[in-house]
Amino acid sequence: MDDVARAAGVSLGTVSHVLNHPDRVAPRTRDRVQRAIEELGFVPDRRARSLAGGASSMIGFVVIDLTNSYFVDMARGAEEEANLAGMNVVLANSDIQAEKELTYLHLFDEERVAGILLTPVENLADQAWRSREWRRRLVVANSDGGADRCSVAPDDELGGYLAARHLIDVGRRSLVFAGGLFHLAPVANRLRGAQRAVAETNGAVRMTTVTTAGLRPKDGREVGARLADLPPAERPDGVVAAADLLALGLVQALAGQPGLRIPEDLSVIGYDNNQASWESAIPLTTIAQPGHEVGRTATRLLIEEIREPGTHRHQCIKIEPQLIVRSST
Amino acid sequence: MDDVARAAGVSLGTVSHVLNHPDRVAPRTRDRVQRAIEELGFVPDRRARSLAGGASSMIGFVVIDLTNSYFVDMARGAEEEANLAGMNVVLANSDIQAEKELTYLHLFDEERVAGILLTPVENLADQAWRSREWRRRLVVANSDGGADRCSVAPDDELGGYLAARHLIDVGRRSLVFAGGLFHLAPVANRLRGAQRAVAETNGAVRMTTVTTAGLRPKDGREVGARLADLPPAERPDGVVAAADLLALGLVQALAGQPGLRIPEDLSVIGYDNNQASWESAIPLTTIAQPGHEVGRTATRLLIEEIREPGTHRHQCIKIEPQLIVRSST
DNA sequence: ATGAAAGCGCTAACAC
DNA sequence: GTGTTAGCGCTTTCAT
Numbered sequence: 001m002d003d004v005a006r007a008a009g010v011s012l013g014t015v016s017h018v019l020n021h022p023d024r025v026a027p028r029t030r031d032r033v034q035r036a037i038e039e040l041g042f043v044p045d046r047r048a049r050s051l052a053g054g055a056s057s058m059i060g061f062v063v064i065d066l067t068n069s070y071f072v073d074m075a076r077g078a079e080e081e082a083n084l085a086g087m088n089v090v091l092a093n094s095d096i097q098a099e100k101e102l103t104y105l106h107l108f109d110e111e112r113v114a115g116i117l118l119t120p121v122e123n124l125a126d127q128a129w130r131s132r133e134w135r136r137r138l139v140v141a142n143s144d145g146g147a148d149r150c151s152v153a154p155d156d157e158l159g160g161y162l163a164a165r166h167l168i169d170v171g172r173r174s175l176v177f178a179g180g181l182f183h184l185a186p187v188a189n190r191l192r193g194a195q196r197a198v199a200e201t202n203g204a205v206r207m208t209t210v211t212t213a214g215l216r217p218k219d220g221r222e223v224g225a226r227l228a229d230l231p232p233a234e235r236p237d238g239v240v241a242a243a244d245l246l247a248l249g250l251v252q253a254l255a256g257q258p259g260l261r262i263p264e265d266l267s268v269i270g271y272d273n274n275q276a277s278w279e280s281a282i283p284l285t286t287i288a289q290p291g292h293e294v295g296r297t298a299t300r301l302l303i304e305e306i307r308e309p310g311t312h313r314h315q316c317i318k319i320e321p322q323l324i325v326r327s328s329t
Numbered sequence: 330m331d332d333v334a335r336a337a338g339v340s341l342g343t344v345s346h347v348l349n350h351p352d353r354v355a356p357r358t359r360d361r362v363q364r365a366i367e368e369l370g371f372v373p374d375r376r377a378r379s380l381a382g383g384a385s386s387m388i389g390f391v392v393i394d395l396t397n398s399y400f401v402d403m404a405r406g407a408e409e410e411a412n413l414a415g416m417n418v419v420l421a422n423s424d425i426q427a428e429k430e431l432t433y434l435h436l437f438d439e440e441r442v443a444g445i446l447l448t449p450v451e452n453l454a455d456q457a458w459r460s461r462e463w464r465r466r467l468v469v470a471n472s473d474g475g476a477d478r479c480s481v482a483p484d485d486e487l488g489g490y491l492a493a494r495h496l497i498d499v500g501r502r503s504l505v506f507a508g509g510l511f512h513l514a515p516v517a518n519r520l521r522g523a524q525r526a527v528a529e530t531n532g533a534v535r536m537t538t539v540t541t542a543g544l545r546p547k548d549g550r551e552v553g554a555r556l557a558d559l560p561p562a563e564r565p566d567g568v569v570a571a572a573d574l575l576a577l578g579l580v581q582a583l584a585g586q587p588g589l590r591i592p593e594d595l596s597v598i599g600y601d602n603n604q605a606s607w608e609s610a611i612p613l614t615t616i617a618q619p620g621h622e623v624g625r626t627a628t629r630l631l632i633e634e635i636r637e638p639g640t641h642r643h644q645c646i647k648i649e650p651q652l653i654v655r656s657s658t
Numbered sequence: 659a660t661g662a663a664a665g666c667g668c669t670a671a672c673a674c
Numbered sequence: 675g676t677g678t679t680a681g682c683g684c685t686t687t688c689a690t
Contacts, residue, residue, distance in 0.1 A: 001683065011661045016685055026659055043464060046439040047376040048683035051666050058440075060419075066401045067604075075395070075422055088436050090389075091420040093404055107417050110375040111387075135372060217608045245608070252610050256585075275396075276605060279546045279574070281581050330667065340677045345669060355675055377667035380682045661690080666683105673678075 001044070007036040019044060020053075050112065057087045059302065060108035061117040062101055064142075066093050069275060070291040071119060074141060077295025078117055085303045087114060094119075098126030105129055109136055115302040117141055117295075122184065137305045141298040143185075144316060150305065152298040152317045156186045159287045159321035160193025163240045163269045164207070166285070168197060170329055172238030172267055173205050178223050178250065179242025180212035187215075187242050190271060194240050208236075215242060220249020227266075228257045237266055238329075244270035244277040247284055251328060255282065267329035283326040290319040330371065337365040348373060349382075379441065386416045388631065389437035390446040391430055393471075395422050398604060399620040400448060403470060406624025407446055414632045416443060423448075427455030434458055438465055444631045446470055446624075451513065466634045470627040472514075473645060479634065481627040481646045485515045488616045488650035489522025492569045492598045493536070495614070495652055497526060501567030501596055502534050507552050507579065508571025509541035516544075516571050519600060523569050537565075544571055549578020556595075557586045566595055567658075573599035573606040576613055580657060584611065596658035602651075612655040619648040 005012045010029060017025045018033045025033075036042075050056040059082050063071050079089045092104035098121045108116050115137040120129065122143065130146065138149055145151030167175060177194050179187050191209065198207045210226070212219040220241065227235060227250075241247035247270030254260055254268075262268060262282055270277050273288035297317055305312045334341045339358060346354045347362045354362075365371075379385040388411050392400050408418045421433035427450045437445050444466040449458065451472065459475065467478055474480030496504060506523050508516050520538065527536045539555070541548040549570065556564060556579075570576035576599030583589055583597075591597060591611055599606050602617035626646055634641045 012684085013662075013686080014660055017660085020685070024659075029659080041462070043435075043438055045380075045441055045683050046436075047380050047441055048666090049685075051374075051376050051380060051668090052683075052685040054666075054685090058436075066395050066404070066420075067398045069396045072395045072422070076424065079422070088433075089421075090436075091395075091422060092418075093401070093408070093420065095405065104417075106372075107375075107387075107419075109372050112374055112376055133370070135370075217610075221610070281546075281550070341668085342670085342678070343676055346676080349669070353675075358675080374667050377682085378669075380684090381667075381669040383669085383682075659690100662688090664685105664687085666685085668682085669680105671678105671680085674676085 001042065003040055004033065004036045004042050007040060008033045056112055056114045058111070058113045059087055059089045059115050059117060059299065060092065060104070060111070060113040061089050062092050062094050062104045062108070062119070064094050064101075064119040064121060065096055066091070070272065070289045071142075073289075073291030074119070074295035074298075077292040078299040081296045081299035081303070087303065089117075089299075094121060096121055098123065098128065101126075102129055105134065109134060112136075115139070115306050117298055117302060119143065137302060139298050139302045139305070141294055148314060150298070150301040150314050150316070152294050152301065152319060154290050154294060154321050155318040156189035156321075157193040157196070158318075159271065159289075160190030160240070161197045162193070162321065162323045163190070163271065163287050164194035164197035166323055166325070166329065167238035167240065167267055167269060168201060168205055170263075170267060174236045175205060175207040175238045175240060176210050176227070176236040177207055177240045177242070178210045178212060178220070178246060180214050180219060182211070190242055212246065215246045217245050217249030217252070220246040220251075221253040222249075224250040224253025228254055228260065232259065235266070239266065239268045241268060241270050244272040244274035244284055244286055246270070247286070247328070248276050248280055251280070251282055251284070263327065263329050269329055273324060278326065282328050285326045285329040286324050288322040288324050290321055293319045330373070332369055333362065333365045333371050336369060337362045385441055385443045387440070387442045388416055388418045388444050388446060388628065389421065389433070389440070389442040390418050391421050391423050391433045391437070391448070393423050393425055393430075393448040393450060395420070395424075399601065399618045400471075402618075402620030403448070403624035403627075406621040407628040410625045410628035411632070416632065418446075418628075423450060425450055427452065427457060431457055434463065438463060441465075444468070444635050446627055446631060448472065466631060468627050468631045468634070470623055477643060479627070479630040479643050479645070481623050481630065481648060483619050483623060483650055484647040485518035485650075486522040486525070487647075488600065488618075489519030489569070490526045491522070491650065491652045492519070492600065492616050493523035493526035495654070495658065496567035496569065496596055496598060497530060497534055499596060499658055503565045504534060504536040504567045504569060505539055505556070505565040506536055506569045506571070507539045507541060507549070507575060509543050509548060511540070519571055541575065544575045546574050546578030546581070549575040549580075550582040551578075553579040553582025557583055557589065561588065564595070568595065568597045570597060570599050573601040573603035573613060573615055575599070576615070576657070577605050577609055580609070580611055580613070592656065592658050598658055602653060607655065611657050614655045614658040615653050617651040617653050619650055622648045
């Protein structure tokens with residue numbers, strides 16, 4: 001910056017002014033300085049800027065699983081909202097490992113970023129990050145952040161409700177909820193929501209639960225095979241799958257069976273709006289996770305907390321998932 | 330840090346020493362300082378450290394498409410290699426937009442990161458980043474970086490060769506190369522490789538090319554339908570698909586046909602080792618993109634360039650893809 | 659409108 | 675071994 005000042009024949013402080021308060025400097029000198037910046041290819045040093053000024057414009061986002069497009073959507077939402085406020089988002093991949101999560105949390109802390117977004121590793125044994133007092137503002141996404149910070153999460157209970165409700169609306173009366181890993185809050189909440197929808201029918205609709213080993217296509221194919229073996233009278237006419245990949249396997253196993261057309265004889269609804277759900281042979285009706293919206297909202301909250309530390313009140317926001325109707329129901 | 334020094338009853342410089350050269354300080358004072366750090370919850374400021382010392386330990390990786398697991402693999406590889414050298418990797422999502430790519434390149438430049446990794450947007454009109462002289466060390470991944478910088482890319486020609494070679498090895502004699510978007514270097518190179526494998530047979534094997542609109546399952550299903558309509562005599566016995574999702578659609582369309590068992594009557598090989606390839610009903614034989622290895626190598630080159638600016642020579646490294654045999658061949 | 663100077667939090671000589 | 679001090683590149687008062 002010294003060079004720029006010398007080339008433009010002004011003082012260091014003036015160069016700084018054209019960078020930060022261009023209006024407080026005479027148009028002619030401003031032009032002169034800007035030309036010098038151009039010619040010298042001057043690139044300001046953000047480390048020094050934020051050191052001296054105290055304000056970083058970088059938000060660090062510790063993402064749990066970048067192979068899951070839901071979280072990438074969240075990152076996109078976060079970027080959009082951050083850009084609106086003139087801030088940037090950089091990502092770190094914790095890869096479902098509590099250790100890496102902590103490493104990056106520390107990195108961002110030491111980098112003195114303006115704020116941190118975190119999608120925590122859910123394993124209860126691995127929540128060391130909660131016990132530490134982070135000096136950065138931190139908002140939690142996709143999971144409950146506790147009372148003393150902001151968090152934003154999808155409303156899985158509502159999602160489960162919408163899924164079952166949709167099957168009921170298209171005339172299904174004998175449902176199955178297929179899912180596994182019920183110790184995970186999202187799955188458990190989806191089941192609860194589905195049960196609420198059934199309960200509302202006052203007995204007009206029945207639903208049983210089938211537990212799978214996991215939520216992969218393989219698990220779905222197993223359930224599908226089991227359902228296909230059932231005597232037609234006992235067969236359900238609607239399946240709520242806890243995840244799209246599960247639903248996908250289910251449809252694969254069922255689609256070939258005689259007298260079992262999808263969706264005529266059996267409707268299947270998934271959950272996630274996974275890429276596979278719309279690229280499969282029978283595009284899946286599904287509940288779209290509001291990743292984009294979660295990312296935006298979390299970032300909005302974070303920036304609010306950064307900008308107005310005084311008036312800010314912590315809150316936990318639930319985002320509505322979206323029903324997407326396709327060919328499987 | 331002042332507080333720490335005061336609490337430990339030492340000078341500022343000593344605290345700095347226990348942080349940077351713990352061996353140069355007496356064990357007892359070191360312990361005292363470390364205890365003070367603990368108690369005060371002191372978190373060193375990386376901005377100030379790198380400002381004063383000149384060395385950042387952060388590598389910025391501008392990733393083109395985080396929804397593609399190939400690039401996430403690259404990021405993982407980069408992290409591993411960076412950690413080995415005591416460095417960290419933060420990610421930025423350019424999302425296939427040249428504009429965002431430039432934004433993040435500038436961000437990392439201004440942040441004075443130790444080095445930059447870039448998977449460039451391939452659109453030739455959008456290569457503004459090439460014309461600029463980045464002040465950071467930059468290595469290009471997954472694409473040719475040009476003569477004046479390092480780059481690492483998968484050997485697509487070899488991948489295409491391996492794919493066709495495998496079909497030939499399992500006895501296929503009438504091949505089809507199915508693919509689209511031949512203006513993209515990767516696809517074109519895969520085709521060339523496949524043709525080389527065929528040429529080596531001196532006419533014992535024939536291969537025709539079928540052009541698809543894209544590389545999605547939908548496109549695969551179209552080709553599949555076309556092949557199924559062919560009189561059995563004219564039908565190929567092996568298909569090299571330019572991408573897994575394409576192969577997936579193809580298999581879906583073909584699997585149901587009478588007298589067309591996969592792999593007995595027709596072998597299909599994909600490309601990418603996409604998640605879908607191993608989770609589908611008929612797991613796909615495929616060529617695995619060496620994302621992890623590309624990431625590692627690019628980072629190794631970058632760190633080499635950072636650490637030994639004198640002896641470093643720019644180079645362009647090609648990484649071998651891997652044949653993964655599954656049920657479709 | 660511009661310049662001078664004090665510091666942001668730290669590292670790296672250099673003294674003692 | 676430990677303390678002292680001069681910067682690193684910038685922003686921000688406070689003068690002028």
